[in-house]
Amino acid sequence: MKIATWNVNSVRARLPRLVPWLQERQPDVLCIQESKVEDDLFPREPLEDEGYNIEVHGEKTYNGVAILSRYPMEAVAKGFPDDPPDASRRALSCIVKDMMILNLYVPNGQALGHPKYVDKLAWLDRLRAYLDQSFDPREKVLVTGDFNITFDDRDVWDPEGMRDGIHCSRPERDKLAQVMQFGLADGLRHFHEEAGIYTWWHHRGMGFQRGQGMRIDHFLLSDAALRCCTDIVVDTGARKGRNTSDHAPVIATFAE
DNA sequence: ATGGTGGGTTCCCCA
Numbered sequence: 001m002k003i004a005t006w007n008v009n010s011v012r013a014r015l016p017r018l019v020p021w022l023q024e025r026q027p028d029v030l031c032i033q034e035s036k037v038e039d040d041l042f043p044r045e046p047l048e049d050e051g052y053n054i055e056v057h058g059e060k061t062y063n064g065v066a067i068l069s070r071y072p073m074e075a076v077a078k079g080f081p082d083d084p085p086d087a088s089r090r091a092l093s094c095i096v097k098d099m100m101i102l103n104l105y106v107p108n109g110q111a112l113g114h115p116k117y118v119d120k121l122a123w124l125d126r127l128r129a130y131l132d133q134s135f136d137p138r139e140k141v142l143v144t145g146d147f148n149i150t151f152d153d154r155d156v157w158d159p160e161g162m163r164d165g166i167h168c169s170r171p172e173r174d175k176l177a178q179v180m181q182f183g184l185a186d187g188l189r190h191f192h193e194e195a196g197i198y199t200w201w202h203h204r205g206m207g208f209q210r211g212q213g214m215r216i217d218h219f220l221l222s223d224a225a226l227r228c229c230t231d232i233v234v235d236t237g238a239r240k241g242r243n244t245s246d247h248a249p250v251i252a253t254f255a256e
Numbered sequence: 257a258t259g260g261t262g263g264g265t266t267c268c269c270c271a
Contacts, residue, residue: 009262009263009271010262010263010264012263012264013262013263013264034263034271036263036264060264060265061263061264061265061269061270062264062269062270062271108270108271110270110271148271202260202261202271203260203261203262203263203271204259204260204261204262205259205260205261206260206261207260207261243262244262245262246261246262246271
């Protein structure tokens with residue numbers, strides 16, 4: 001089974017890249033972030049035509065998550081249990097086969113000290129509480145999406161310049177570590193230790209062409225999920241050329 | 257120190 005995550009930066013704008021990518025890579029499940037569309041305007045038909053069931057939790061203009069799955073999705077849950085009705089749409093979970101999947105779009109945070117940064121840290125506390133409340137670390141649990149946080153210097157093209165920058169600061173990394181302590185491992189690092197594996201590059205200033213990126217899209221796996229995972233790779237090919245997202249997809253493969 | 261690009265739907269916000 002192949003499970004992928006991709007911040008598409010608008011699912012409607014990305015359709016001309018997304019549909020051929022699905023045909024080429026044939027993931028069984030795709031977790032989408034930044035769909036940027038209300039649920040009743042989500043482009044269901046061209047994706048259903050590729051053989052996917054679709055669950056959405058979106059909003060106008062900003063944020064939004066969705067899951068495409070060739071297998072039935074059960075126990076679908078939208079947002080956090082304590083979300084107010086107007087909360088930004090950032091979390092969507094379901095069970096596929098025996099895997100609990102949680103798809104996240106973690107707040108960006110903008111800059112250290114910004115009110116959005118404070119919100120980001122608080123949101124990560126609520127994520128940990130949600131895991132404690134609704135997930136079982138002894139089961140196969142897969143938490144994926146755009147975390148907007150790097151783990152360490154290997155994930156950053158300019159670690160010195162970014163030392164206290166957004167996505168790299170100590171408080172963000174500490175909050176991510178707190179989430180991991182639920183019983184989750186950084187899946188990609190189980191297979192690939194080298195520095196310079198990135199999932200995001202700025203659209204500005206030829207970031208991708210210059211190799212100026214960060215690894216901020218992750219697969220966090222419980223022990224049981226990690227045991228049946230055989231590899232996790234970034235599909236940098238999807239970041240090449242025109243009309244791309246600023247993120248590349250990440251693909252995890254599991255033994256059946 | 258600043259700006260550069262891209263998406264949405266704004267007369268600017270967000271990443």
